[in-house]
Amino acid sequence: MNPSDNDDVDDKAPLWIYVNKIEKIVGGGSWRFECKFCNTTYVGSYTRVVTHLIQEGVKGIKGCLKVTPQQRDNMKKLVNDCKERIKRAAPTPVPLPSASRKASASSLDxxxxxxxxxxxxxxxxxxxxxxxxxxxxxxxxxxxxxxxxxxxxxxxxxxxxxxxxxxxxxxxxxxxxxxxxxxxPGYNALRTTLLQKERKNLEVHLQPLKDSWKHKGVSICSDGWSDLLDEPELEAIVFDGEDDNE
Incomplete structure (x- = not known):
């Protein structure tokens, strides 16, 4: 079954149009997808789709035997055309200001x-x-x-x-x-490794304070809130840290 020519193409991931997305896998960018040519179901990200259809990129997935050489060439052309569109649409770099430049100098120089x-x-x-x-x-x-x-x-x-x-x-x-x-550090390092490391660091430094709650007590105060159950507002919850039944 060949994909329709009227399908919307994502320039960043154009080969998605040649598979049916079945289910989004939680915790990443992977999908459970079905190839429109061989009707086989796989799990993976867009890079595995590329490997399956045009046999380029990462390994770990079988190439589609139903795709003809002509169809594969058309897919490669589609990928290259999308890359060119992205390149043409990219913003033009603007030169940084410099006191050493002459006022009449062109930015291209x-x-x-x-x-x-x-x-x-x-x-x-x-x-x-x-x-x-x-x-x-x-x-x-x-x-x-x-x-x-x-x-x-x-x-x-x-x-x-x-x-x-x-x-x-x-x-x-x-x-x-x-x-x-x-x-x-890049985007992924900031949101994963470094974030987790700083959280653990703060927990270590806060632990002595938390340990003192058992002896000195802690008060959690709030201006109040309302939810779908219309529970009364919470004005103050006081933990005295003592082992009593009051």
Missing amino acids: YDMSYKFPDTDEAGSKKRKGMDSALGKAFNNQAREQCDGEIFRMFCTSGLSFNVARNPHYRNSFVRASQIPGYVP
């Missing part, structure tokens, strides 16, 4: 990228390079580039400029500057 120097090369040339006028000029330009990137991070993420007053903001950059080749 400005180097928009900053290439990190090789650590070994930078270490061998550090003494004689940084003492020279050229080395100082390069250092100033690198500072301008870094300042511009940080400013754009604030603007494009909608961050308040008050974040710059956070002591961890400055400390993180000071620590990073002392580690050659350091790359900041």
Whole structure:
């Protein structure tokens, strides 16, 4: 069974149109899906769909024997066309501001990228390079580039400029500057590994306080709330920590 030509195509994952999504798997981006060509059911993410249909990408799934060479070529063309559309739709990079640029200079003449120097090369040339006028000029330009990137991070993420007053903001950059080749953590590391590590760290530091509740007591106060059962408002719950029946 061939997919309809009228199916909506997702440029980021165009080959989804060649399978039927049956059930979303909890805890990730995987689906239980059925191939429209061989009617076989599999479980996996989009990368497994790609491997099954055009036999490219990750392993761990059998290639579809019902797809003809012509159909496979058409799928590959579809994937390449979608990549080109995404590339054309990407925003055009805007050069960072620089005090060293002339006012009349075109933005196209400005180097928009900053290439990190090789650590070994930078270490061998550090003494004689940084003492020279050229080395100082390069250092100033690198500072301008870094300042511009940080400013754009604030603007494009909608961050308040008050974040710059956070002591961890400055400390993180000071620590990073002392580690050659350091790359900041990405999205997945922030939301998984680092989040879990910080939570455990806070629990360790809060444990002595929680232990004191058994002897000193704790009060949980609330302005009150209402739910679907219309329960009365909770004004205060007091735990005295004593073993009595009151």
